[in-house]
Amino acid sequence: MVLLQDLSKSYDKGNVKAVEAVSLEVPQGELFGLIGPDGAGKTTLFRMLTTLLLPDGGRATVNNLDIVKDYKAIRSQVGYMPGKFSLYQDLTVEENLNFFATLFGTTIEENYHLIKDIYQQIEPFKNRRAGKLSGGMKQKLALSCALIHKPTVLFLDEPTTGVDPVSRKEFWEMLKRLKAQGITILVSTPYMDEATLCDRIALMQGGKILAIDTPDAIVQQYPEKLYGVRAAAMQKLLLDLRAYPNTLSCFTFGEYFHLSFKDDHAGAAEDLERYLESKGHERIGIGEVTPTIEDCFIRLLKQ
Amino acid sequence: MRQFLTFIKKEFSHVLRDRKTLLILFGLPVVQIIIFGFALSNEVKNAKIVVVDYAKDDVSRQIMNKIEASRYFELEKRSLAHHEVEAGFKEGQIKLAVVFPANFGADLLHFNRAQLQVIADASDPNLANTLTNYLSTIVMDYQLALNENQAVPLQIGTEVRMLYNPQLKGAHNFVPGVMALVLMLVCVMMTSISIVREKELGTMEILLVSPFKPVLVILSKAVPYLILSLVNVASILLLSVFVLDLPVKGSVLLLFAESTLFIITSLSLGLLISVRAQTQQTAMLISMMGMLLPTLLFSGFMFPIENMPKVLQYISNAVPAKWYYIIVKSIMIKGLSLSAIWKETLILFGITMFFLMVSLKNFKIRLA
Amino acid sequence: MEAVIKTDKLTKRFGDFIATNNITFEVYAGEIFGFLGANGAGKTTAMRMLTGLSTPSSGSATVAGFDVYRETERIKKNIGYMSQKFSLYEDLTVMENIRFFGGIYGLSDKAIKEKSDMLVEQLGLASEKKKLVGALPLGWKQKLSFSVAVLHDPKIVFLDEPTGGVDPLTRRQFWDLIYAATSRGVTVFVTTHYMDEAEYCNRISIMVDGSIKALDTPYNLKREFGVGSMDEVFYKLAREARRSAD
Numbered sequence: 001m002v003l004l005q006d007l008s009k010s011y012d013k014g015n016v017k018a019v020e021a022v023s024l025e026v027p028q029g030e031l032f033g034l035i036g037p038d039g040a041g042k043t044t045l046f047r048m049l050t051t052l053l054l055p056d057g058g059r060a061t062v063n064n065l066d067i068v069k070d071y072k073a074i075r076s077q078v079g080y081m082p083g084k085f086s087l088y089q090d091l092t093v094e095e096n097l098n099f100f101a102t103l104f105g106t107t108i109e110e111n112y113h114l115i116k117d118i119y120q121q122i123e124p125f126k127n128r129r130a131g132k133l134s135g136g137m138k139q140k141l142a143l144s145c146a147l148i149h150k151p152t153v154l155f156l157d158e159p160t161t162g163v164d165p166v167s168r169k170e171f172w173e174m175l176k177r178l179k180a181q182g183i184t185i186l187v188s189t190p191y192m193d194e195a196t197l198c199d200r201i202a203l204m205q206g207g208k209i210l211a212i213d214t215p216d217a218i219v220q221q222y223p224e225k226l227y228g229v230r231a232a233a234m235q236k237l238l239l240d241l242r243a244y245p246n247t248l249s250c251f252t253f254g255e256y257f258h259l260s261f262k263d264d265h266a267g268a269a270e271d272l273e274r275y276l277e278s279k280g281h282e283r284i285g286i287g288e289v290t291p292t293i294e295d296c297f298i299r300l301l302k303q
Numbered sequence: 304m305r306q307f308l309t310f311i312k313k314e315f316s317h318v319l320r321d322r323k324t325l326l327i328l329f330g331l332p333v334v335q336i337i338i339f340g341f342a343l344s345n346e347v348k349n350a351k352i353v354v355v356d357y358a359k360d361d362v363s364r365q366i367m368n369k370i371e372a373s374r375y376f377e378l379e380k381r382s383l384a385h386h387e388v389e390a391g392f393k394e395g396q397i398k399l400a401v402v403f404p405a406n407f408g409a410d411l412l413h414f415n416r417a418q419l420q421v422i423a424d425a426s427d428p429n430l431a432n433t434l435t436n437y438l439s440t441i442v443m444d445y446q447l448a449l450n451e452n453q454a455v456p457l458q459i460g461t462e463v464r465m466l467y468n469p470q471l472k473g474a475h476n477f478v479p480g481v482m483a484l485v486l487m488l489v490c491v492m493m494t495s496i497s498i499v500r501e502k503e504l505g506t507m508e509i510l511l512v513s514p515f516k517p518v519l520v521i522l523s524k525a526v527p528y529l530i531l532s533l534v535n536v537a538s539i540l541l542l543s544v545f546v547l548d549l550p551v552k553g554s555v556l557l558l559f560a561e562s563t564l565f566i567i568t569s570l571s572l573g574l575l576i577s578v579r580a581q582t583q584q585t586a587m588l589i590s591m592m593g594m595l596l597p598t599l600l601f602s603g604f605m606f607p608i609e610n611m612p613k614v615l616q617y618i619s620n621a622v623p624a625k626w627y628y629i630i631v632k633s634i635m636i637k638g639l640s641l642s643a644i645w646k647e648t649l650i651l652f653g654i655t656m657f658f659l660m661v662s663l664k665n666f667k668i669r670l671a
Numbered sequence: 672m673e674a675v676i677k678t679d680k681l682t683k684r685f686g687d688f689i690a691t692n693n694i695t696f697e698v699y700a701g702e703i704f705g706f707l708g709a710n711g712a713g714k715t716t717a718m719r720m721l722t723g724l725s726t727p728s729s730g731s732a733t734v735a736g737f738d739v740y741r742e743t744e745r746i747k748k749n750i751g752y753m754s755q756k757f758s759l760y761e762d763l764t765v766m767e768n769i770r771f772f773g774g775i776y777g778l779s780d781k782a783i784k785e786k787s788d789m790l791v792e793q794l795g796l797a798s799e800k801k802k803l804v805g806a807l808p809l810g811w812k813q814k815l816s817f818s819v820a821v822l823h824d825p826k827i828v829f830l831d832e833p834t835g836g837v838d839p840l841t842r843r844q845f846w847d848l849i850y851a852a853t854s855r856g857v858t859v860f861v862t863t864h865y866m867d868e869a870e871y872c873n874r875i876s877i878m879v880d881g882s883i884k885a886l887d888t889p890y891n892l893k894r895e896f897g898v899g900s901m902d903e904v905f906y907k908l909a910r911e912a913r914r915s916a917d
Contacts, residue, residue, distance in 0.1 A: 037838030164709035
């Protein structure tokens with residue numbers, strides 16, 4: 001269980017506020033996502049919770065242990081995978097795992113059942129040096145290393161950044177299985193599409209939390225109706241949509257533009273279609289879409 | 304304990320798997336010994352000299368033959384007039400002139416003492432000093448041989464005495480110097496780089512978050528380099544004994560004990576650097592500039608400390624390499640025992656404790 | 672349509688390892704060409720060859736009409752390049768960076784002055800122009816770095832994962848800049864890990880194990896693979912990858 005109350009941290013004599021009065025609670029066994037771009041304060045937050053940084057204000061506990069006073073006890077109970085963690089490149093897969101197991105006072109055999117699922121995928125390469133592994137395999141090894149001492153809380157700082165979509169997908173499946181074993185997991189990511197894979201999420205930007213809830217609830221709170229619009233000439237379409245008087249907001253979103261109206265009366269979509277036709281657009285498609293976490297984030301950023 | 308051993312094993316793997324590190328670690332001492340031993344040697348060979356012989360007797364001739372036989376000198380001209388000597392110096396052809404006064408041999412035999420004049424080109428003071436010393440040694444040798452068959456000793460006046468290093472072999476000075484330099488460089492650079500590398504990799508965060516005590520992280524970083532440095536000391540000594548013909552006169556055990564003390568000093572300095580530096584390059588740069596320069600300047604190995612201004616002399620007292628240099632010279636070359644160097648040892652011990660305390664105190668159990 | 676990049680069986684070997692294997696494709700003037708692939712698929716190697724940083728082992732290619740073997744210097748004059756890793760000098764100010772890169776590409780002082788004023792205005796950086804780039808938020812850095820990459824009006828601009836780690840709003844503003852550049856006739860060659868961004872491209876290629884396994888418009892690719900999103904197209908292709916190296 002992790003509990004934060006007004007936790008704050010600033011750098012540069014208070015000039016850069018990395019984390020500003022963040023409060024949140026993660027119950028045991030939850031997969032909690034911290035979603036935000038680079039510089040949102042995710043890493044600082046994780047470093048405070050893993051006792052690597054002292055907070056300037058507020059307090060926090062991990063498993064009811066104070067992050068300042070009880071740092072020693074916390075260190076033996078949590079697993080942590082830092083953002084830039086890349087293992088010892090010159091040690092083999094097995095040597096890396098062995099080293100971290102010993103470091104935490106355990107052995108691979110003792111907790112093999114915990115990492116079995118993940119480690120089996122890289123075990124054929126156990127005599128290969130970590131530096132020669134692919135991004136996805138490195139990540140599996142790193143996760144195995146973070147898990148080997150049977151932590152009750154797992155902090156994963158941007159584990160999927162720079163990893164290709166296939167490996168990302170596999171990684172999230174591993175997290176789900178770990179969650180099933182009762183481990184509390186806090187994971188940060190800049191990828192909005194990963195938000196829906198968490199039980200609950202906090203959207204973070206500039207050291208502050210913009211919203212905190214289940215992904216579904218956050219999506220439901222989106223105030224306007226959202227329309228997906230497309231046409232043959234997309235670049236021209238964007239300019240025309242932005243010039244349309246009834247457009248509240250319009251931004252690119254995959255193969256569509258996501259648009260909301262200032263005045264969303266019945267027939268607003270038909271009005272828009274007529275306007276676009278008058279502008280000479282072909283193959284126009286307008287339809288209501290369900291907002292995604294990314295839509296919500298963009299909207300919160302604009303406020 | 305098992306944690307500790309695993310950690311040390313891991314450190315050894317890092318060192319042994321990185322060819323660059325290995326090269327620095329074991330190539331450096333060899334290269335240094337070779338560079339200083341052969342290229343930078345202040346030994347002089349075949350210096351051109353002239354002899355002005357007003358005496359023209361047996362004694363002067365015999366000494367002249369001895370000079371000519373020595374590999375240090377090459378006799379350019381004999382029997383030059385005194386005023387021609389100066390011209391020779393000005394043209395830079397000759398480095399040294401020896402003047403035998405008239406009645407040199409007769410004086411020696413009748414009054415039991417005689418004086419001979421040595422003129423050196425002092426535009427290169429080191430060279431001049433070396434050459435006059437060589438010459439005095441040759442004259443002294445001659446005198447000794449002469450006195451073997453004499454009841455009353457005959458004296459030839461050249462008042463230069465050479466202690467411990469009768470032939471002014473370069474190796475005597477530089478081997479202790481190279482030891483100080485290599486240990487300083489290897490220990491400081493390797494420890495600071497290996498710690499900073501963990502910071503760069505992000506593994507330091509894991510190490511700190513683990514229940515393994517931070518002090519033990521440092522200790523297990525230091526142990527491999529302590530061992531490797533002792534291997535270095537051994538290899539330098541082997542090189543100096545078998546390649547440079549320079550034996551260790553004193554106790555080898557004492558030498559290793561003192562070296563261990565100096566290595567610990569260097570390791571704590573490396574640790575101190577690693578606390579501040581964030582990248583391996585910075586660590587390397589600070590180690591090079593911050594350690595190499597003072598060691599070269601203030602250890603007394605390149606430049607005699609006695610000739611420095613008072614302020615610099617005081618500063619040199621704070622440089623651990625200076626004390627280590629004195630200690631090694633005393634043990635290796637003079638063959639002294641601990642009773643003669645306890646003061647230097649105590650000072651080095653004090654400096655070591657100071658740096659060790661400062662660096663352990665500075666080491667952080669958290670990031671930043 | 673005029674092709675500004677043309678490759679024919681372009682190959683790069685490192686010893687036994689074939690990083691890029693016989694790739695043949697064309698990029699047309701004015702289009703946004705998405706260059707996708709998993710880590711280790713050979714994207715970076717291909718991009719290095721096209722930007723004149725690495726000589727191919729075999730095959731041929733021209734970029735902006737110049738040969739990648741013989742005319743690398745002329746290629747470099749006609750392209751812009753921006754990567755997520757190296758973009759700008761953090762310890763120089765916004766203006767100093769613009770002036771420096773303008774100078775490198777041989778723009779006159781007058782042209783640099785005009786362009787930098789315009790650029791700073793466009794990006795809304797007027798009040799920040801004397802600030803060190805290191806002090807700017809990542810999103811602004813990336814936008815600035817793109818603008819600098821097209822400062823000398825290159826024919827083609829190569830973007831290597833330009834939006835990694837940037838917030839979704841800034842990412843969209845970044846794509847606005849890309850659109851603006853294409854409307855001026857610049858051809859954009861871009862790699863990305865965001866599959867939604869693949870949708871913004873006119874055409875995309877997907878590399879697997881050093882070869883191009885698919886090349887078409889996003890619409891056609893989705894139809895061909897019978898799936899609803901680019902994510903799934905990519906997943907289907909990349910899952911078959913045998914090789915995995917960074």
